[in-house]
Amino acid sequence: MQRIIAQARKELTQIIRDRLALALALILPVGLTALLGPSMSLTVTDMPLAVQDLDQTPLSRRYVDAFATSLTFHIVPLPPGASPESVLIAGRARAALIIPEHFARDVQRGRVAEIQLLVDATDTNTALLARGGAAQITGAFAQRLSATNGTPAIRTATRLWFNPGREPRKFYGPGMFVLSLSIFPPVLAALAMSREGEQKTILQVYVSSISAREFLVGKILAGLILGLGQWCLVLGLMFTQFDLRFAGDPTAFLAASVLFLFCVVSFGTLVGAAVPNQAAAVQIVALGGFLLAFLLSGLTFPIENVPAALRWISSLVQARYFIVVVRDAFLQGGGWPAVWWAVLAIGALGLVYYGLAWWTMRRMQVKA
Amino acid sequence: MTSSWWGGRFVALALKELRQIRRDRRLMMSLIVPPTLQILLFGFALDSEVRNLRLGVVDESRTAESRELISAITQNRTFRLVGSYGTTSGLETDLASGRLDVGVVVPYDFARFRARGRPVTVQVLLNAVNANTAQIAQGAVEGAVAWVNRESELARSTAPSARIQRVVPDTEDALRAYHARTTPARIELRPAFLFNPGLVNAWFIVTGVFGALIILNGSLVAAATMIKEKERGTVEQLLMTPASAFEIVAAKMVPLFVLLMGMAVLALTVARVVFHVPFRGSIVLVLTACACCVLTGIGIGTLISTLAGSANQAQLISFFVNPPFTALSGAFTPIEAMPKWIQPWAHLNPIAHFVAIARSVLVKGAGLDVVYPHLLALATLTAVLVGISAWRFRRQLG
Numbered sequence: 001m002q003r004i005i006a007q008a009r010k011e012l013t014q015i016i017r018d019r020l021a022l023a024l025a026l027i028l029p030v031g032l033t034a035l036l037g038p039s040m041s042l043t044v045t046d047m048p049l050a051v052q053d054l055d056q057t058p059l060s061r062r063y064v065d066a067f068a069t070s071l072t073f074h075i076v077p078l079p080p081g082a083s084p085e086s087v088l089i090a091g092r093a094r095a096a097l098i099i100p101e102h103f104a105r106d107v108q109r110g111r112v113a114e115i116q117l118l119v120d121a122t123d124t125n126t127a128l129l130a131r132g133g134a135a136q137i138t139g140a141f142a143q144r145l146s147a148t149n150g151t152p153a154i155r156t157a158t159r160l161w162f163n164p165g166r167e168p169r170k171f172y173g174p175g176m177f178v179l180s181l182s183i184f185p186p187v188l189a190a191l192a193m194s195r196e197g198e199q200k201t202i203l204q205v206y207v208s209s210i211s212a213r214e215f216l217v218g219k220i221l222a223g224l225i226l227g228l229g230q231w232c233l234v235l236g237l238m239f240t241q242f243d244l245r246f247a248g249d250p251t252a253f254l255a256a257s258v259l260f261l262f263c264v265v266s267f268g269t270l271v272g273a274a275v276p277n278q279a280a281a282v283q284i285v286a287l288g289g290f291l292l293a294f295l296l297s298g299l300t301f302p303i304e305n306v307p308a309a310l311r312w313i314s315s316l317v318q319a320r321y322f323i324v325v326v327r328d329a330f331l332q333g334g335g336w337p338a339v340w341w342a343v344l345a346i347g348a349l350g351l352v353y354y355g356l357a358w359w360t361m362r363r364m365q366v367k368a
Numbered sequence: 369m370t371s372s373w374w375g376g377r378f379v380a381l382a383l384k385e386l387r388q389i390r391r392d393r394r395l396m397m398s399l400i401v402p403p404t405l406q407i408l409l410f411g412f413a414l415d416s417e418v419r420n421l422r423l424g425v426v427d428e429s430r431t432a433e434s435r436e437l438i439s440a441i442t443q444n445r446t447f448r449l450v451g452s453y454g455t456t457s458g459l460e461t462d463l464a465s466g467r468l469d470v471g472v473v474v475p476y477d478f479a480r481f482r483a484r485g486r487p488v489t490v491q492v493l494l495n496a497v498n499a500n501t502a503q504i505a506q507g508a509v510e511g512a513v514a515w516v517n518r519e520s521e522l523a524r525s526t527a528p529s530a531r532i533q534r535v536v537p538d539t540e541d542a543l544r545a546y547h548a549r550t551t552p553a554r555i556e557l558r559p560a561f562l563f564n565p566g567l568v569n570a571w572f573i574v575t576g577v578f579g580a581l582i583i584l585n586g587s588l589v590a591a592a593t594m595i596k597e598k599e600r601g602t603v604e605q606l607l608m609t610p611a612s613a614f615e616i617v618a619a620k621m622v623p624l625f626v627l628l629m630g631m632a633v634l635a636l637t638v639a640r641v642v643f644h645v646p647f648r649g650s651i652v653l654v655l656t657a658c659a660c661c662v663l664t665g666i667g668i669g670t671l672i673s674t675l676a677g678s679a680n681q682a683q684l685i686s687f688f689v690n691p692p693f694t695a696l697s698g699a700f701t702p703i704e705a706m707p708k709w710i711q712p713w714a715h716l717n718p719i720a721h722f723v724a725i726a727r728s729v730l731v732k733g734a735g736l737d738v739v740y741p742h743l744l745a746l747a748t749l750t751a752v753l754v755g756i757s758a759w760r761f762r763r764q765l766g
Contacts, residue, residue: 020681020684020685021684024684024687024688028687028688032691032692035692035695035696035710036691036692036695036696038706038707038710039695039696039701039706039707039710040695040700040701041499041500041701041705041706042416042500042701042702042705043499043500043503043705044702044704044705045705046704047704063555085562088562088563088732089728089732089733089734089738090734090738091724091728091732091734091738107554107555110554111554112554112555112556113554113555113556114556114558115555115556115557115558116558116560117557117558117559117560118559118560118562119559119560119561119562120562120563120732121561121562121563121564121565121567122563122564122571122572122727122731122732123572123702124416124417124564124567124568124569124571124572125416125417125418125500125569125572125702126702126704127561127564127567128417128418128504128567129503129504131559131561132503132504132507132508132511133507134557134559135507135511135557135559136507136510138555138556138557139510139514141555142554142555145555154437154482154487154488154489154490154513154516154517155487155488155489155490155513156489156490156491156492156509156510156513157489157490157491157492158492158493158494158506158509158510159491159492159493159494160494160496160502160506161463161464161493161494161495161496162495162496162497163496163497163499163502164496166496166499166502166503167499168499168500168705170497170499171497171498171499171500187687191680278679278680279679279680279683280394282680282683282684283683286687287402291406291409295409295410295413295414296413300414300416300700300701301413301414301415301416302415302416302418302501304419304420305413305415305416305417305419306412306413306415307412307413310409310412310413324466327497328466331497332464332465332466332495332497333464334464334465334466337465338464338465338466
């Protein structure tokens with residue numbers, strides 16, 4: 001036990017003396033989360049909309065006003081002589097509304113008045129939002145016109161659970177929390193471990209009385225302490241910048257956090273032990289941690305959309321489980337009954353990484 | 369005479385760099401493998417399309433009308449019916465634990481109210497944790513309900529008019545007057561998705577990743593080759609050659625430029641062959657922008673190498689530089705969706721300009737007349753970055 005603590009203390013001292021690594025450990029997770037959390041949003045509001053009004057009647061102008069007053073769109077002028085398509089190509093508008101001639105006459109006579117909406121589909125998600133927004137505005141406009149006819153037969157009463165304001169930052173905030181914790185703690189652990197290999201100080205470890213297990217536990221303990229520091233900092237950001245609160249019982253979240261940190265630090269140590277080259281080890285951890293956590297964890301885009309051939313990988317990505325726990329803790333508040341399986345999965349993955357790291361250490365020792 | 373001297377020395381130095389890069393197998397690998405892998409992974413895996421949301425239903429009415437409504441909602445691929453619940457509480461439990469994304473509750477008096485022509489309210493419960501999904505799901509449910517409403521109104525209003533048409537087909541004006549009195553205003557929106565009618569999300573992602581890839585990999589490779597000279601202490605040897613500082617810097621940059629352009633062409637080929645990204649505009653324009661991007665990447669890499677003392681430090685510094693550059697470039701999420709105070713910074717981001725050019729030219733078929741502001745901005749940024757990095761590198765030599 002004493003040897004483990006001594007090992008951990010040595011690791012922490014090394015980190016504190018390395019200014020760049022310390023900055024990497026403390027400033028970067030906070031800075032990145034603060035910067036990227038609010039920026040990661042797919043929901044475009046206030047899209048520029050070009051209008052070609054071929055009808056020019058009071059009714060068509062009222063229809064355009066309905067778009068102008070909405071939060072989804074703002075009207076940009078269509079230069080004289082320019083076609084709506086050219087405005088879309090130039091990127092001055094995301095969509096173009098074409099009101100045909102005789103729009104007002106058709107509406108008054110009860111004929112179908114067809115409005116064309118050209119949407120720039122380069123960005124597919126924004127295109128879908130534009131279509132949805134335009135359809136809602138048009139529906140409400142038609143509703144108001146025929147208000148004398150009474151209310152629609154079927155109405156919907158929509159209740160938005162967990163995030164009633166539909167704030168993107170409440171979704172991406174927890175995502176960034178997971179992302180920064182799945183990059184920085186393992187990178188530091190990998191740096192600390194591969195340095196021993198690169199600078200051959202590992203030989204000193206071999207000749208000392210410390211066992212492979214004690215050495216490993218000491219390293220992981222130091223990584224865990226650093227990770228907990230980062231965890232506290234980023235969590236503080238969640239409470240302040242992202243305005244999140246625990247929705248229910250946070251014990252599952254606390255347990256999962258410790259297990260997750262153990263898991264990623266073990267992963268970093270494993271890579272550091274397997275690759276005795278700091279640059280390469282960091283690259284592997286960063287690429288692996290970032291790519292897998294970013295792409296295959298449901299952090300930003302739904303896992304269900306990943307092709308089946310790649311999707312199975314996501315069940316081996318610890319971030320995929322942690323994100324479930326974090327979102328539950330901050331938004332849904334289901335607690336243990338909802339997320340116990342995810343906590344177990346994180347623990348199991350952590351044990352696998354620890355086992356592999358231990359095995360790699362043993363093998364290294366035999367070789368040396 | 370001097371030009372041939374210059375050429376000879378320059379070519380010799382450039383050849384030396386080229387050989388050094390070629391012999392470094394890890395560097396060569398990192399030029400080919402990560403870009404291809406990343407563009408494939410991102411293109412396949414990053415799909416933001418909202419589809420197959422898990423829908424749960426409580427149908428208290430259990431009538432043909434209520435089933436018609438539910439089938440109207442599940443008709444499109446936004447929703448997938450995964451469960452019917454006897455009670456609302458069962459639905460709410462599953463929604464709370466994340467087993468469902470959307471819940472629809474049809475009241476028991478649904479069919480009776482409909483038959484009497486009285487309005488009836490259907491409850492829609494949405495898990496709004498993901499704001500984007502919630503917005504699109506809400507739009508889809510309301511669209512489906514509006515469709516059912518319209519259909520039933522049409523059925524009600526056209527039934528008598530069809531009769532009139534059959535009896536007195538030639539009194540057109542009377543028919544119109546009849547319509548005007550009874551039918552609601554019918555405004556139909558006909559959306560047309562230009563440039564990407566199939567809504568292939570990969571076109572958006574691949575064109576974005578492409579720009580990020582060139583600059584990030586460019587800077588990594590450039591930093592690695594530049595720092596090597598410093599680490600091995602061979603800078604003095606370079607100084608002893610008759611080559612001028614400018615020649616040394618140029619000879620360092622040109623081979624990298626050629627190799628990275630090769631990487632860019634490789635990435636373009638993957639985009640074309642695997643993802644069928646349309647190449648609607650001028651490919652020369654895209655390659656010009658690529659060249660600017662490659663130079664920017666080299667500039668950033670060189671700058672990092674002058675700031676760092678070792679390869680490790682260079683890599684750690686790039687940790688501070690790369691993520692914000694990429695994430696705030698609009699490559700993955702639209703810049704317009706970012707907070708207002710961040711948006712102006714995108715003008716200083718070379719990736720953002722490149723992504724705008726690549727999307728406009730490749731997908732929309734835009735020409736120079738449209739993209740010139742971006743190209744100009746990109747070229748300016750390139751010139752500034754390369755200038756600063758070359759100056760710093762030269763100072764290091766001196």
